[in-house]
Amino acid sequence: MISLHGPHGPVDHGVLKAGGGLPEHAVWIDLLDPTEEEARQVEAATGIRVPSRAALSEVESSSRLRRLKNGGLSLSSPMITFDRTDLALKPLGFVLTKEHLVTIRFADLRSYETVKTRVAEHDGDCTTSVDIFLLVIEELVDGLADTLEEMSSDLGQLSTRIFDFDPAAKPGSDNGSRGSPKRRDLALRRLLRSIGRQGKSLAKVRASLLGLERIVPFVKDSCPQALGFGEEESPRFDTLSRDIASLDEFETRQSETLQFLLDAALGLINIEQNNAFRVLTVVSVVGIPPTLIASMYGMNFKHMPELEWAYGYPYGLALIALSALLPILIFRIKGWV
Structure with a gap:
């Protein structure tokens, strides 16, 4: 889709669609997910070559920041879509000349709508192509700042979830009854997924910032005249x-x-694993003495003193129970269970 804007707001672009020249006072040509036909129309009307999506997706600096033969600049950078439900990186392009600014984007960015409103309302300098370019960059930076602020709030909530994590209570219960291992496992998995989503989002914001960080000084230092x-x-x-x-x-x-929250979540997982291993260790230690006693009295020797006792069987059972309870008592005294 093609939209044209000048110092006084939107410009009728019917002439451009009909294959004619660029309408009078059209300074900013905004292309949203342009087709090949629309790109050719802009090239025919302005003489500016519109880069393709593949060209804008190039990662090397020489492809993202280029001087054109006519004295203009071709700029590109990845940019987040500012949609927190589905934050994605899309290529963003600028072709900046003394007369015109051509922007190429593949997502409906709210920053551009804000710029169009500001241009229509004469909010800020918007006379030349460079003025409008600066307005666009300023709004993109503001959008990135808002996104980082929202992420900071999300990280605060995530921190609360991690450090208030109580594996000894069921969700929604006030009696402190111990939750099942499955519930604790699901809760920890949700924490890790939340941390992963935040990490992916921050990486995309970082890529957007890096692109703008390279564009601004390049434009300032490149052929201002x-x-x-x-x-x-x-x-x-x-x-x-x-x-x-x-x-x-x-x-x-x-x-x-x-990264700190990730380390904390992994620490919680290690604690849960240690608790499981501790239970298994206690069970194995408690089971060893009864097994030893039962195996000893289960030997089929002819001469066994306890074999003729009237209370030999209760004695054996009591000894087995005592050998199991004694380790549990020792563990309780030492605070291991």
């Missing part, structure tokens, strides 16, 4: 660079917190 901006735009580039750097630091702290 050819793009038609001067010293008045320089503070905006500097502010964007500082904002991205601060978000990068914040994301690093979030990643460290997530």
